[in-house]
Amino acid sequence: MGVMTKAEYLESLRRMHPTVYMFGERMDNVVDNPRLRAGIEATGATYELAEMDQYRDLMIKQSPLINEPINRFNSPPMSVDDLVARVKINRILGQRVGTCHQRCTGMDCLCALSIVTYDVDQKYGTRYFPRFMEFLKYMQKHDYTANAGVTDVKGDRSLSPKDQPDPDVYLHVVERREEGIVVRGAKAHQTGSLSSHEIIVLPTRALRPGEEEFAVAFALPSDTPGIIHVVGRSTLDMRELEGCDCGNLYYSKYCPTVIFDDVFVPWDRVFLCGEVEFAQELVMRFSAFHRQSHGGCKSGKIDCMAGAALAMMEYNGTEKVGHHKQKIIDMIHRAETLYGCSLAASYEGHQEPSGVWFIDTVLANASKIHEGKEMAEAIRLMIDIAGGYVADLPSERDFSNEAVGPLLKKYLAGAKGVDPDKRIKMYRLIEKLALESADTISDIHGGGSPEAHRLTILRESDLDSRKKAAKRLAGIEA
Ligand SMILES: Cc1cc2nc3c(=O)[nH]c(=O)nc-3n(C[C@H](O)[C@H](O)[C@H](O)COP(=O)(O)OP(=O)(O)OC[C@H]3O[C@@H](n4cnc5c(N)ncnc54)[C@H](O)[C@@H]3O)c2cc1C
Structure with a gap:
C-alpha cells in the first residue's frame, strides 16, 4: 500500500481493539469517541496532507527499502533535505491543526532506532538492526502511525531504577522465553497512543551495569x-464529550497512561535487550529528534496564535493600534527564531554509520529551551491583544437560547460591520490555543523537562574550544 488516505487510516483504527479506560469506564469504540476523535483527526491530518496536491511532494517519498512511495512519517532521514522536510511538514501541520498532530513521536523513535540498533550490532554482533529494518518496512508498507513509549512513571526521582522499592515503576523485562520476553511497567503521557497502530518503547534514561x-x-x-x-483529564475534555464549545475538529490532545501488565514481546519485535550503555544513546537520539520536531510544529502554532490575534484586532477595531502591531511582531519573531533554530539543527546534520542522518543536538536543544519560554510569551501576547473574553465567554448554548442569545449577541458586537458570530468563534479559538492543557504543558515538558535540554547542551557543546578561544584573545595562550 505505502500511502493511506485519511479514510483508510480511520478504517484501519476501527479494526483495532485496544483495552481503554476513561472516567472509570471501559471503552469499546475509540474512533467515534469525541474526546479521542479530536486527537485522531489531528493525526488524520498527516494522511490528509499526503492526499493534497500542494503538499504531496513534501509529504511523500520513494522508499529505497520497499520501492514504493511512502509517507515521510515512516522515513528516517537519508539527507539534509530529509531533515529539513521534517521541520517544514511539522510547521504546516501545526498551522493546520493548531495543536499537536501526534505523529512525530513515533517517527522520532523510528529515527533513533535506525541509528542506535546499528551501533549496538557493531559492538556486540547482535542482529537488532536487520530486525528493526524489517519492522520499518512493515510500518512503511502499511503507512502505520506509531507513538513513543519513552517516559516511565519513575517513582522516587532520587533513586535509580534498580533501587526503587517497586521496580515496576521503570518498565522492565520480567521473563525471558525462547520465543520472546515478557515486560511489565507503565509509560506516562503517551501522546496519541490510541491514534496509533503501534507503540514503540524505548528506555527513559541512562542505565548502569546491573540494570x-x-x-x-x-x-x-x-x-x-x-x-x-x-485516558487522563484535560482542561477542555468535557466540552468534547458534550459536543459543545469546541470550535474545531482537532480540539484537544490526549495522552494516556499506558500500563504494560506482563506483556509478551516476540523476539522479532525486540530492538534492545540488556545492552545498558545504549539506553542513554537511544534517549539522547530520540529526544534530539523530538526537540527538532517541536521547533516545526510549535512555530506553526504561534502562526495560528498570531493569525487569531490579527483577526481579533480586525473584529475589535484595534487594527491600527501601535502596541498591538508591536505585539504581532513579537509573536512572529518568536515563531521564526524557533523555526530557524530547528532548521539550523537540520542544516548542520551529519550522517551516522547506519547511513541515517542525525541533526545537530545542541541546536535542537537550544530550539526546545526557546520553545519552553517563548510559547508562554506568545500566548500572553495573544491574550493581551484579544481581551478578557478569552477567560469567560458564554456557552454556545447561551448564544442559541431564545431569551438571552439575541441580547448576548447585541452586547458582543465589536467593530462596525463585524458579525458578532465571527468574534465569538475567534474568542473560542484563542481560549483553546491558550488553555488546552496537554498542548501548552508539552511546550515545557514534551521531549523531556527543561533541565534535560540544558544538561544536553552542556554535555554536547564543545566547551574546550570556547575556553581556548577566550584564552587566546586574552593573550594567555598562543
Ligand atoms: C503533554 C505531554 C505529552 C507528552 N508526550 C509524551 C509521549 O508521547 N511519549 C513519552 O514517552 N513521553 C511523553 N511526555 C513525557 C515527557 O517527556 C515528560 O513529562 C518529561 O520528560 C518530564 O518527566 P515527568 O513528567 O516524569 O516529570 P519529572 O521527571 O518528575 O520532572 C519534574 C521536575 O523534576 C525535575 N527532576 C526530576 N528528576 C530529577 C532528578 N533526578 N534530578 C534533578 N531534577 C529532577 C525535572 O527536571 C523537572 O523540573 C509528554 C509530556 C507531556 C506533558
Whole structure:
C-alpha cells in the first residue's frame, strides 16, 4: 500500500481493539469517541496532507527499502533535505491543526532506532538492526502511525531504577522465553497512543551495569493483550464529550497512561535487550529528534496564535493600534527564531554509520529551551491583544437560547460591520490555543523537562574550544 488516505487510516483504527479506560469506564469504540476523535483527526491530518496536491511532494517519498512511495512519517532521514522536510511538514501541520498532530513521536523513535540498533550490532554482533529494518518496512508498507513509549512513571526521582522499592515503576523485562520476553511497567503521557497502530518503547534514561532488565526497546500493536490505555483529564475534555464549545475538529490532545501488565514481546519485535550503555544513546537520539520536531510544529502554532490575534484586532477595531502591531511582531519573531533554530539543527546534520542522518543536538536543544519560554510569551501576547473574553465567554448554548442569545449577541458586537458570530468563534479559538492543557504543558515538558535540554547542551557543546578561544584573545595562550 505505502500511502493511506485519511479514510483508510480511520478504517484501519476501527479494526483495532485496544483495552481503554476513561472516567472509570471501559471503552469499546475509540474512533467515534469525541474526546479521542479530536486527537485522531489531528493525526488524520498527516494522511490528509499526503492526499493534497500542494503538499504531496513534501509529504511523500520513494522508499529505497520497499520501492514504493511512502509517507515521510515512516522515513528516517537519508539527507539534509530529509531533515529539513521534517521541520517544514511539522510547521504546516501545526498551522493546520493548531495543536499537536501526534505523529512525530513515533517517527522520532523510528529515527533513533535506525541509528542506535546499528551501533549496538557493531559492538556486540547482535542482529537488532536487520530486525528493526524489517519492522520499518512493515510500518512503511502499511503507512502505520506509531507513538513513543519513552517516559516511565519513575517513582522516587532520587533513586535509580534498580533501587526503587517497586521496580515496576521503570518498565522492565520480567521473563525471558525462547520465543520472546515478557515486560511489565507503565509509560506516562503517551501522546496519541490510541491514534496509533503501534507503540514503540524505548528506555527513559541512562542505565548502569546491573540494570540490564530495564535496557529494553521494542514495538507492539497498541491493542496487544496486557496493554491498558487510561485516558487522563484535560482542561477542555468535557466540552468534547458534550459536543459543545469546541470550535474545531482537532480540539484537544490526549495522552494516556499506558500500563504494560506482563506483556509478551516476540523476539522479532525486540530492538534492545540488556545492552545498558545504549539506553542513554537511544534517549539522547530520540529526544534530539523530538526537540527538532517541536521547533516545526510549535512555530506553526504561534502562526495560528498570531493569525487569531490579527483577526481579533480586525473584529475589535484595534487594527491600527501601535502596541498591538508591536505585539504581532513579537509573536512572529518568536515563531521564526524557533523555526530557524530547528532548521539550523537540520542544516548542520551529519550522517551516522547506519547511513541515517542525525541533526545537530545542541541546536535542537537550544530550539526546545526557546520553545519552553517563548510559547508562554506568545500566548500572553495573544491574550493581551484579544481581551478578557478569552477567560469567560458564554456557552454556545447561551448564544442559541431564545431569551438571552439575541441580547448576548447585541452586547458582543465589536467593530462596525463585524458579525458578532465571527468574534465569538475567534474568542473560542484563542481560549483553546491558550488553555488546552496537554498542548501548552508539552511546550515545557514534551521531549523531556527543561533541565534535560540544558544538561544536553552542556554535555554536547564543545566547551574546550570556547575556553581556548577566550584564552587566546586574552593573550594567555598562543
Ligand atoms: C503533554 C505531554 C505529552 C507528552 N508526550 C509524551 C509521549 O508521547 N511519549 C513519552 O514517552 N513521553 C511523553 N511526555 C513525557 C515527557 O517527556 C515528560 O513529562 C518529561 O520528560 C518530564 O518527566 P515527568 O513528567 O516524569 O516529570 P519529572 O521527571 O518528575 O520532572 C519534574 C521536575 O523534576 C525535575 N527532576 C526530576 N528528576 C530529577 C532528578 N533526578 N534530578 C534533578 N531534577 C529532577 C525535572 O527536571 C523537572 O523540573 C509528554 C509530556 C507531556 C506533558
